[in-house]
Amino acid sequence: MNEVQKKPFDINGMLNRIAELMVQYPKAAMFQLYEEGFTSLFEQLLSCIISIRTLDEVSIPVSKRLFAKARTPQELLKLSPLELEDVLHGSSYNGQKAYTMLSIAQTVIGQYNGQLPADYEQLTSLKGVGPKCANLVLGIAAQIPAISVDSHVHRVVNRWGYIQTAQPEKTLSALEKLVPQDRWIDINRLLMPFGKFHCTHNLPKCSICPVLDYCRQVGVTRHR
Structure with a gap:
């Protein structure tokens, strides 16, 4: 031009x-949430899943609503799929995202002793986690260049x-x-x-x- x-x-x-x-x-949603204290790999991954096909203006309050109830895999699994779906209301595909999050929480507890690994291959092996989310989580929560x-x-x-x-x-x-x-x-x-x-x-x-x-x-x- x-x-x-x-x-x-x-x-x-x-x-x-x-x-x-x-x-x-305004900062991008996950960076904003990190600054507000939601710094763990698991919290950042949940926030990234919430943000898929969802505006930051919605992702941030939905993430905070979720973190008020659950910030760890153990706490998340105390919620039923329907309860979690309701918490995620406003985010697109909230029902699908609820099942994805619960499945990830089960995997983190069953395979990784409750600690989400800061590893690209292991993150992308989780159903529903693609390169974009994996790299965002690693960069923000683990400060790994991505x-x-x-x-x-x-x-x-x-x-x-x-x-x-x-x-x-x-x-x-x-x-x-x-x-x-x-x-x-x-x-x-x-x-x-x-x-x-x-x-x-x-x-x-x-x-x-x-x-x-x-x-x-x-x-x-x-x-x-």
Whole structure:
């Protein structure tokens, strides 16, 4: 779209600029919950499951409602499927998520002595846990370098022209090769809210964007 000469990509500098901008916006749900004290791997995994196909504005209060009743696998299993489904009301597919959570709690107690492992392969072996949730949980709760790609991250980095991928799974692999490990957790922490509030799907705020001098504006035909 823009014929102005763009700078070579400097992902550290770009993320630093975006960090300054995002101070004025709400944090992504799981990062917000972590700051409020919900820091365990199990709590973060439950929050991630709640967030699937659910807005952060809903995910945060639903997560807090759940944590008021259960914060460990043992406490969760005291709830019946119907009780848990009711607690998860507001989150999409709350009935399915209730059974997923109870199944995970049973596995954590039966196979891992009640302690959810901070391991990607073991997390993704749990039914209902994909790469996005596993990496978010590891990055936030365990501080293990991991990149999590949601629709916002996928759109933003492709719009920049930083990578060219068609699916989030390919985006994850491409970013792991390009982004320094010490910034992996920042990818979702910063780019998820950046994509939600600033570099939006429709009419991104290009005219006041802190990284416009890097962004190739791929696919952008109209903007604010």
